[in-house]
Amino acid sequence: MVSPVARILSRHLHASARRNALAAFNMPAMSPTMTEGGIASWKKKEGETFAAGDVLLEIETDKATIDVEAQDDGIMAKIIANDGAKGVKVGSTIAVIGEEGDDISGASAFADKIASEGPKEESAPPKAETSAPPPPPPPSSAPKPAPKADIPAAGPRIFASPIAKKLALERGIPLAKIKGTGPDGRIILEDINNYQPSAAAASQTPAPAADIPASDYVDTPVSNMRRVIGSRLTQSKQELPHYYVTVDISMDKVMKLREVFNKTLTEKDKNAKLSVNDFIVKAVACALADVPEANSAWLGEVIRTYKKADISVAVATPSGLITPIIKDAGSKGLASISSEAKSLAKKARDGKLAPAEYQGGTFTISNLGMFGVSHFTAIINPPQSCILAVGSTTPTLVPAPEEERGYKTVQIMKATLSSDHRTVDGAIAARWMSAFKGYLENPLTFML
Numbered sequence: 001m002v003s004p005v006a007r008i009l010s011r012h013l014h015a016s017a018r019r020n021a022l023a024a025f026n027m028p029a030m031s032p033t034m035t036e037g038g039i040a041s042w043k044k045k046e047g048e049t050f051a052a053g054d055v056l057l058e059i060e061t062d063k064a065t066i067d068v069e070a071q072d073d074g075i076m077a078k079i080i081a082n083d084g085a086k087g088v089k090v091g092s093t094i095a096v097i098g099e100e101g102d103d104i105s106g107a108s109a110f111a112d113k114i115a116s117e118g119p120k121e122e123s124a125p126p127k128a129e130t131s132a133p134p135p136p137p138p139p140s141s142a143p144k145p146a147p148k149a150d151i152p153a154a155g156p157r158i159f160a161s162p163i164a165k166k167l168a169l170e171r172g173i174p175l176a177k178i179k180g181t182g183p184d185g186r187i188i189l190e191d192i193n194n195y196q197p198s199a200a201a202a203s204q205t206p207a208p209a210a211d212i213p214a215s216d217y218v219d220t221p222v223s224n225m226r227r228v229i230g231s232r233l234t235q236s237k238q239e240l241p242h243y244y245v246t247v248d249i250s251m252d253k254v255m256k257l258r259e260v261f262n263k264t265l266t267e268k269d270k271n272a273k274l275s276v277n278d279f280i281v282k283a284v285a286c287a288l289a290d291v292p293e294a295n296s297a298w299l300g301e302v303i304r305t306y307k308k309a310d311i312s313v314a315v316a317t318p319s320g321l322i323t324p325i326i327k328d329a330g331s332k333g334l335a336s337i338s339s340e341a342k343s344l345a346k347k348a349r350d351g352k353l354a355p356a357e358y359q360g361g362t363f364t365i366s367n368l369g370m371f372g373v374s375h376f377t378a379i380i381n382p383p384q385s386c387i388l389a390v391g392s393t394t395p396t397l398v399p400a401p402e403e404e405r406g407y408k409t410v411q412i413m414k415a416t417l418s419s420d421h422r423t424v425d426g427a428i429a430a431r432w433m434s435a436f437k438g439y440l441e442n443p444l445t446f447m448l
Contacts, residue, residue: 021102022077022110025095027088030059030066031355035181035190037061038224039085039094044076046107049100056095060224064322064358065351075100078107080115086224089181160187167192194231225319233379240298241421244377245429249437251393251411254279257443261334276413277313277367278338280390283439285309285330286446288363291432295362296423297383303423304383312361312381313341315348322348323381325361334447369393375414385423386432389416413440 027037038060044050055067056076078096081088088094093114096107158175160168164187168175173195180187222230258274265272288295288309296305309330312323324344326337347353363385366378369392378389391414400408415436419429439446 022096022098022104022107024093024114025056025097027081027090027092027094028059028068029090030061030068031359033190033359034061034090036087036089036224039081039083039088040065041083042076042079042095046076046079047104049073049075061355064348064353064355066354073100074098075102075104077102077104078111080111086221158187159185161189163189164192193235196231196234223319225322229320232382236379236382240380240382242377242380242418243421243426243429244416244418245426245433246375246414246416247433247437248396249413249415250441251276251413254440254443255393255411265335272335272338274334274338275341276369276393277365277390278334278341279440279443280365280367280388281311281313281326281329281337281341282332282334282446283436283443284311284363284365284388286439287432287435289330290435291428293428294386294419294424294432296385297362298385298420298423299383306362308362310360310362312358312364312384313344314364314366314378315345317349317351319351322353322358323361323364324348324353324358364388365390369413375416377416378418380418380420382420385420386429387418388436389418391415 030037040058040060042057043055044057050056050070051073052070054070056070057068058065059068074097076095077098079094080096081092081094085094093111096104096111096114098104098107159180160175161182165175167173167189168178168187171192173192175187178187178191178195179185181191182188254276258276258279262273265274292305292307295309296303308328311326311329313326314321314323324347326332326340326344329337332340344353344357347357361381361384364378364381364387366387367390368376369390372392374391374394376389376391378387380387393411393413395409396412397407398410398412400406415433417429417433424432
């Protein structure tokens with residue numbers, strides 16, 4: 001039989017154990033490729049309790065703002081990375097949490113302890129590399145070549161993955177100037193791709209407009225999304241051998257068919273209207289089925305050709321361009337494509353796209369026709385092989401011998417295909433554009 005004193009002691013020990021149950025809350029990876037992110041805002045304040053399923057904070061990735069939910073009940077003891085923090089590494093501690101009823105007065109000390117342990121962990125790997133070299137052989141021993149080629153004369157050894165070393169050598173990038181983000185500071189492929197040699201020099205070069213009063217301009221901090229867009233597109237333009245093929249497409253039949261469809265659809269649902277872009281997405285998917293070589297990706301050692309057309313559609317948002325994906329567009333009808341495109345565009349502008357909704361497309365469409373742009377070229381989104389730039393549809397006079405006047409007015413749309421010459425030869429691009437044009441000029445063919 002347990003005595004009352006034993007019960008009280010047991011409760012006291014249990015409470016003490018719980019009071020010391022503080023734990024680090026680390027920056028989660030919201031996608032397989034995420035290495036860092038930003039803290040958009042905390043939804044729980046210090047000292048506030050939360051239940052499993054409650055939103056603790058919003059994390060800003062390179063493409064979207066994503067809610068992070070609590071897995072268990074607890075209390076927010078200490079926030080380390082505050083609202084607006086940028087470039088927070090995945091796995092780094094951003095808060096201290098505990099269980100309800102814990103003594104959180106020691107949260108600050110706990111956070112300081114974590115911070116002080118961080119540099120020690122990072123300095124551990126180089127320690128192994130600074131071991132003393134073997135003592136020189138005694139003078140009486142026979143001379144033999146010193147292994148100088150295997151041991152660096154000075155400086156720490158640089159850890160990098162084989163593919164990172166290969167690309168750095170090809171691009172002339174000094175590994176010593178790159179801070180690795182892989183395990184134990186190892187330099188990985190993404191570090192090489194994100195390296196911008198001109199950034200440091202640019203930061204040291206005085207701006208020519210330094211004399212302009214601060215009241216005459218606005219400096220906007222570069223968001224994670226803008227930084228990634230800049231890095232990826234710069235890499236694409238520098239490394240991918242782009243070339244361009246442009247065709248003029250008669251959109252008369254698409255316009256008439258769209259008018260008929262919309263008149264029918266609006267009788268059932270006023271918001272259910274087809275756009276020209278819906279027809280373009282469908283025609284792209286059909287053309288990719290006819291010319292699958294354009295539905296491909298350069299992966300270094302192999303060229304991957306996809307069996308389904310997952311169409312990335314460029315959407316402009318306040319933070320930058322993002323490309324939500326209409327998956328397997330070839331198997332969907334125009335109404336389904338239209339509904340899905342509207343839903344994805346809204347989520348993109350609200351910053352609520354899930355990673356699976358914008359990662360992994362096989363072909364991209366960028367349409368600036370609604371802005372009155374008649375013609376432009378787009379930069380390929382690697383590892384995809386192609387991106388289609390679509391201009392506005394404008395009335396154009398064309399020869400028409402069958403007409404009494406000898407000419408007629410046709411609604412012409414210019415479309416330009418940017419292709420990666422490593423995967424898509426000029427003849428393939430021409431075949432694909434011919435198929436794409438054929439579907440738009442005879443839209444009933446992809447409804448049979």
